[in-house]
Amino acid sequence: MSDPTVSVSKGVFVFKNGFKPGSTKSKNKNKQSSTKTYNSILENKLWYKSYSKLWNKIEKKIQALNEETFSSVLSNLVKFIKNSYETPVSEIPTATLLTGINMPDHTALFGSLTNEIEKHVSPHSAILHAEDCNNLKNMIENMIGQFVNVEKFSGDDSSDSDEKINTRIKKSQCTFSLLQGWYEASYPIESPKRTKKPPKKRKILVVVIPDFESFNDKILQDFVLIISSYLNVLPFALVFGVATSTSALHKSLPHHVSSRISVKVFQSQTSVVYLNNILENIFLTADCPFHLGGRIFSLFIDQFLFYDLSVKGFIRNVKYAMLEHYSYGNAMALCTDQKHLKSLLNEFTHDDFENVRHLISFRSLVENEQPDNRIKLLTNDDFLKDVLHQEITTFLEYLRTFHLFLKCLYVLVQDLPNNPLGKQFRELYRTSVNELITSTDEFRQSFRLLGFQSKDELLIKLTWIAHLIGSEGNDSVGIKKVIKTLNAFVKQIENFNLKMEESGDEENDDVVVVTKAKSRQELKEKLLKMTHESKPLNKYEKMRKELLTFLTQTFEKYLNTPKELPFHEIFIFNDISIRQHIEGIQMASLHEALVNPQAYLQCQCCTLPNNSSILKTMPDVCILYKLHLECGKLINLYDLLQSFLVIVEPENNEDCKAIKPELQARFTQAVAELEYLGFVKSSKRKADHVTRLTWSA
Amino acid sequence: MEGTSLKTPRRAKTEDAQEVYYPKTPYNIRARVKKKLIDFNSSVEELVDDSDKDSDYTISESESSSDQSTFDSTEESEEDNSDSEIKANNSVSSKSTEAAKHDDFKKMEKINLTKKRKIRMYIVNTDDYFSAQSSKKSVTSNNTLDKLKTAKLDQGQLQKLLLKANACKHHAKCFSELEQYNKTNFIKWLSLLHEGFNLLLYGLGSKKNILTIFQEQYLTEQPVVVVNGFFPSLTLKNVLDSILVDVLESSQNPGNHQEACDIITELMHQNEGMHLYVIFNNIDGNNLRSGKCQNVLARLGSINNLHIIATIDHINAPIIWDQSRTSKFNFVWWDVTTFEYYLIETCFEDSMLVQRSGTLALSSLNNVFMSLTKNAKSIYLIIVKYQLENKKSQHYEGLLFKDLYWACREAFLVSSDLALRAQLTEFVDHKMVKFKRSISGGEHLIIPLQNSLLQQFVDEQPV
Known part of the structure; x- marks a missing residue:
């Protein structure tokens, strides 16, 4: 075989390709070489520049937001640990943090937890993951190693990295006596005077266990017992991250162990709140020019809600979508801020403009133009440049108002009964980016419900909206007008109280009409009539109606779908085909390839008359797969071979015992492949039989 | 849907009026759950129904495909095309001419190729399980392979015969087209790897060849480690050793996998400019399947400048990753169906039809x-x-x-x-x-x- 990675004696092959690790010299060289290969392909492209600029911005924002939210969530926990040794303790102070099942997000959470602890409580913290702690020895060595070696690290930060490793204490030397010695050396005890003035405040040793459930119970029990016996000399504190519920704690720690710890439970933020937070502050704002289209957005949300609840996964999906979006070509480089637009357009080459011309919405733009402008658009790059600049500026402006008024709408409808438009901001976004939200039934229903709202409720909402629009700092004429009208409405409603009494008489009239009825029959008729004829509106109601029509008009003006604007593809990504790269449809693809190979091969010979038919021309594995679908649990290989032969060579039906060796080889290989793919395995129940491992036909 | 949503408030009101104690919220919740269930049901029905491609997500595909194709000058014929595409995948001849038209626009061609593939949802029918299990003993004949005149083949003979037989001659062109199509993704793969994703290739057929080509074309400047997961005596230690000792030339080589991982992480961090590509042919191989192995591999995958390109073939392969492993691996899935024989992969398995020559x-x-x-x-x-x-x-x-x-x-x-x-x-x-x-x-x-x-x-x- 010419392939160097095929061998009967080796499974791993190394191609060093001239790489030499270690010295700083080679490091620089490597950097250069990597720039040679990768950069030349991507990093000089305009779209990639825009992409990485935007992504870095988003990443930074996410990090900042994470820090902020986590530290507020964790502040109680940190306070608890900080104060745990204020009074003498007999049990290990233990904080249990209920984290929720979105495991992938916890890395960030516990990362900032240790940061907080190191900042506010004690520089000594150790994180123990279940995979590092297969047995008690490993666990303890690991913990002590983290305590002892971290101190060394911070001591000689400036020295070379190689030395750092050498000065580390070996794992096998990490014992409790070492820890005790180290601790006493760091915090010498002056026993008699200690109460008067502690020379150096004894810092707490914090042990963080992020994935409590994945630990072996026995190891944990022993661990707790051991550290509790050192409690008088070493001030330990524990933090358990529990993904399910506190009962997990009780289940794995029996009484004699749990009596050694004093547990306090803390609740972390649910991941849905976390996601909303991230969405509302980062992705669904006008600052982020990249927008997810409705379908993609709901795909990601569904994946979050019904699959993993992981915000990290969501962000990852968005990142993938972004990469996919930008990689369309340089046209997408325009998905950026207003300030970079001009310089970007100046860098555009003819090909880039061509790239823009391939956008679908460009066609409708051309069609709406005058004939001579049409030709200019198609042929003149400079003309297109000006148009692009103008259109994209409009689009960015549109995006700003779109988000602004979407927020306003959210303020209005978020607490309506039954939440016709959804409870979350993201639901509003999804609807409005997908279709014209003002023409939906839910929108109309919401406004009908708004029509029942009392003065106080409306007033609060209105002032909030006015504040939102005002704080946006948008000074276009339209928006200013909106603010003006809104403020007028607010004032009108505020001053309404006095006029309330005037409307009192009308109601009295009604009562009079009802009481004048002579018979029961008449009363009934009158009442019926009254229900049918619409009550004359009082002044407040009239005003409310006016207000609502105004609001509807405003929303109709600003919340139209982005799809109608030219060049919306540059900002809104809606290619659902990336789904298969995010979720993977491995089973479906395998099944489809086996059942209907034409889907992949695009050949003319394998058109299936119906799903279960088997054709001679199909690849052998496919034939055999379809044959095996017809069988029960056990499959006789000899019979399978016969049916295979009937399909492959229908004309030859004389002697079925003498087979052409080629055919036998093909059959053999096909069976081996089915076995390899996990559809059959050899059975010991009967000679020359295989068992089916799947059961759906 | 409309009817119920309009009805809901009215009914709620009357109930409120009649029974004052009747709590309002439960009704709301009930109504919502009902609505959701109806939604869900209808969506499930859509999914189950294969011929009717009206589920939420597929609509978009047909829409966008027709949109994209109509962009060109030959509008009408192409519209027809995309329509027929949706109905059935049989208008091959017209499609190939269409591809020729699009020669100029590589992007377009790529889109068309992906559009052609309509992979139906694979829905496991749970009832089938019971019908398969309940049938008492499946009756099979007592024929054995000994009836055949020719004996079992040995591996060498088998390979020779297969080459000679060349069963899919008529598909040779299709195969090479598939390969060409897969190659168009190479640059994308590379950029994905550099953006912190790892690649997972699935689909029928051996993917070893295509990975070798990828390696030869794009991964020549940086160290590469190729792991054959199907190799019967592969151990995790082998993989870690090759990375630690052969690539990173570390003096330490601890026996504990996790410690080795720690050292690799640290060394990789030190050599910031380098990129190490680890290619796993069959990351679902027998010896890599265990949870412990996958934990270690997932940890490797989460290192910034260590890139994993892995393939899976087994039908149940994705089961080996739980949520935290998947998130560490950060895989982008890629359908790389090649229809190539699994010759190398299967030659280590002791298939019952192959004589073990020893x-x-x-x-x-x-x-x-x-x-x-x-x-x-x-x-x-x-x-x-x-x-x-x-x-x-x-x-x-x-x-x-x-x-x-x-x-x-x-x-x-x-x-x-x-x-x-x-x-x-x-x-x-x-x-x-x-x-x-x-x-x-x-x-x-x-x-x-x-x-x-x-x-x-x-x-x-x-x-």
């Missing part, structure tokens, strides 16, 4: 045997013959050391117990013989080879 074991035995002294050869032959004579007995324990000693003494092969032991040590070192202690305390000698092979070995010896 040529490897036999030739190695021969090689060692040839280098032995005359006396040692005779000693070995005594053990072999004894084992062959007793091959019928069910509980063959091996030749007793004492018996061997006396047999050798009689043939003037050794003079002392110690000399015989010295000879045997050599056999044991080459794994030609195994010592076994029986319950009675006697030392037994066994040759760990199939008897048929031994017979062949004896037959080959000059008498």
Whole structure:
């Protein structure tokens, strides 16, 4: 075989390709070489520049937001640990943090937890993951190693990295006596005077266990017992991250162990709140020019809600979508801020403009133009440049108002009964980016419900909206007008109280009409009539109606779908085909390839008359797969071979015992492949039989 | 849907009026759950129904495909095309001409290629499980393969025959087109790897070739480690060792996997400019399947400048990753169906139809045997013959050391117990013989080879 990675004696092959690790010299060289290969392909492209600029911005924002939210969530926990040794303790102070099942997000959470602890409580913290702690020895060595070696690290930060490793204490030397010695050396005890003035405040040793459930119970029990016996000399504190519920704690720690710890439970933020937070502050704002289209957005949300609840996964999906979006070509480089637009357009080459011309919405733009402008658009790059600049500026402006008024709408409808438009901001976004939200039934229903709202409720909402629009700092004429009208409405409603009494008489009239009825029959008729004829509106109601029509008009003006604007593809990504790269449809693809190979091969010979038919021309594995679908649990290989032969060579039906060796080889290989793919395995129940491992036909 | 949503408030009101104590919220919740259930049901129905592609997500595809294709000058014919595409995938000829038209726009062509593939949802029908399990004993005939005149083939023969048979000649063009299509993704793969994603390739057919091409074309400047997951005696330690010792040239090499991982992480962090690509042919291979292995691999995958490109073939392969592993791996899935034979992958499996030739074991035995002294050869032959004579007995324990000693003494092969032991040590070192202690305390000698092979070995010896 010419392939160097095929061998009967080796499974791993190394191609060093001239790489030499270690010295700083080679490091620089490597950097250069990597720039040679990768950069030349991507990093000089305009779209990639825009992409990485935007992504870095988003990443930074996410990090900042994470820090902020986590530290507020964790502040109680940190306070608890900080104060745990204020009074003498007999049990290990233990904080249990209920984290929720979105495991992938916890890395960030516990990362900032240790940061907080190191900042506010004690520089000594150790994180123990279940995979590092297969047995008690490993666990303890690991913990002590983290305590002892971290101190060394911070001591000689400036020295070379190689030395750092050498000065580390070996794992096998990490014992409790070492820890005790180290601790006493760091915090010498002056026993008699200690109460008067502690020379150096004894810092707490914090042990963080992020994935409590994945630990072996026995190891944990022993661990707790051991550290509790050192409690008088070493001030330990524990933090358990529990993904399910506190009962997990009780289940794995029996009484004699749990009596050694004093547990306090803390609740972390649910991941849905976390996601909303991230969405509302980062992705669904006008600052982020990249927008997810409705379908993609709901795909990601569904994946979050019904699959993993992981915000990290969501962000990852968005990142993938972004990469996919930008990689369309340089046209997408325009998905950026207003300030970079001009310089970007100046860098555009003819090909880039061509790239823009391939956008679908460009066609409708051309069609709406005058004939001579049409030709200019198609042929003149400079003309297109000006148009692009103008259109994209409009689009960015549109995006700003779109988000602004979407927020306003959210303020209005978020607490309506039954939440016709959804409870979350993201639901509003999804609807409005997908279709014209003002023409939906839910929108109309919401406004009908708004029509029942009392003065106080409306007033609060209105002032909030006015504040939102005002704080946006948008000074276009339209928006200013909106603010003006809104403020007028607010004032009108505020001053309404006095006029309330005037409307009192009308109601009295009604009562009079009802009481004048002579018979029961008449009363009934009158009442019926009254229900049918619409009550004359009082002044407040009239005003409310006016207000609502105004609001509807405003929303109709600003919340139209982005799809109608030219060049919306540059900002809104809606290619659902990336789904298969995010979720993977491995089973479906395998099944489809086996059942209907034409889907992949695009050949003319394998058109299936119906799903279960088997054709001679199909690849052998496919034939055999379809044959095996017809069988029960056990499959006789000899019979399978016969049916295979009937399909492959229908004309030859004389002697079925003498087979052409080629055919036998093909059959053999096909069976081996089915076995390899996990559809059959050899059975010991009967000679020359295989068992089916799947059961759906 | 409309009817119920309009009705809801009215009904709620009347109920409120009639029964004052009736709590309002539960009704809301009920109504919502009902609405959701109806939604869900309808969506499920859509998914189940294959011919009707009206589910939420597929609509978009057809829409966008028609949109994209209508962009070109040949509007009408293409619209027809995309329509027929949705209905059935049989308008191949017109499509190929269409592809030719699009030659200028590589992007477009790519889109078309992806659009052509309509992979139906694969919905596992749970009822099938019960019908498959409930049927009592599946009845099969008693035919065996012995009925065939031709014996089982051995691996070498099989490969030769397969090459000769070339069953899918008529598909050769399709195969190469598939390969070309897969190659168009290479740059995208590389950029994905550099953006912190790892690649997972799935689909029918061996993906080893395409990965080799990818490696040869794009991964020539940076170190690459290729792991054959299907290799039967692969261990995780092998993988870690190659990365640690061969690539990173680390002086430390701890036995503990997690510690090794720690060191790799640190060294990779130090060599910031480098990129290490690890290619796993079959990350779902037998020896990598265990949770512990995957944990370690996932940790490797989460290192910034270590990029994993992995393939899976087994139908249930994705089960080996739980949520935290998946998130660490950060895979982008890629359908790379090649229809290539799994020749290399399956040659290690002992398929029941392939005769295990054992040529490897036999030739190695021969090689060692040839280098032995005359006396040692005779000693070995005594053990072999004894084992062959007793091959019928069910509980063959091996030749007793004492018996061997006396047999050798009689043939003037050794003079002392110690000399015989010295000879045997050599056999044991080459794994030609195994010592076994029986319950009675006697030392037994066994040759760990199939008897048929031994017979062949004896037959080959000059008498």
